[in-house]
Amino acid sequence: MKIKITQKIKDIIDSLGNKTVQTSGLKIYAALYLRNKRKNTSGYFDCPSTYLRSINSRYSKIINRFIEEGIIDYLKTLKIDPNDIFQTIASKKYSSDLGYCMKYKFLVDISSGQEIEVDFNSNRKKRWYEITANSLLELGYTPEIKRDSFGRRVHYPILNNYKEELKNKGLCVIDSKTSQPRLLWLMMQKQGIIDPAYHAIFTDDAIDFYEVLAQYLNLKDRDKAKKPFTHWVNGKNEIANVKIQKLFPIATCFIRGLKKLYYKDSASYLQREEAKIWIDDLLQNIPVDFALPVHDSLIIKREDLNTVLEYCMTKYPELRFSKKEL
DNA sequence: GCATCTTCGTTAGCGGTTGG
């Protein structure tokens, strides 16, 4: 990401601490710089703490320094001083209840200065990465591992043909049955939204979602029902899914709400939820040393099968896992 | 003289908690 930085701000960042802290400082400045493009007429721009925190968990020290140095300021609201009711004090203006976050404003001109490139990605190696890399190496593949920004999924060269590549190597797959449809159901459950037909499928473990959908849509087999589902959830074309909409009217409304809420990111929402479970939790904390992630499943060694299956089931009792040999 | 390894103090990131 290209940004501009004045010498004064660069000096402040350089004085924050060692090289690590300086890099973090630059990232936080870059985040503010980019947010500034959305400023209102008074110069204030929204900047939620969760966003800054996701960039650097110790952002507050950096922000405070910028404030001390007179680079930025935050939007204030006046309140009655509890110690002296005739006085007012300024406090940060944000409200979780009313749904508005912190607003900051630049007090100095940031339109000029040196143009630099800031990389928001941290190159900190996480355990999920190490396990994937080591597992690939053990199998004799180069660990070219990437994570996409759309659904935060993990990619590596043999991902698309692992079924052929890893055949008869003593490996197993643990996967989540009807992962995305189930996640959608769980999300609705959480918010207390019940679509009778949709709900009935997931409250009975004997019923398979794709099986039901395939029958209803007169499709050959359950695999053929996966496309209509993703179209229904992610697609823009409403007409193509009229039949599903009729079958699950309340769920359809819920999805429409999601699309409105997350704009163009709605399509990636379920993928991200999946990645959170499979990569950032299950793989990150897996009790074995060998594992490869495949979106909504994990490839593991046959001898680890029971350990990992037990681990997944205790961690996510609300999901349904299945196993098969490669 | 340069590259790599090891050591050690520091930091990031997480979860928990409090408070607005």
Added chain:
DNA sequence: CCAACCGCTAACGAAGATGC
């Protein structure tokens, strides 16, 4: 929902030690 703080620990960076 958001801010701030605390404690914990794996992971990191800096710098010294070692190898070639």
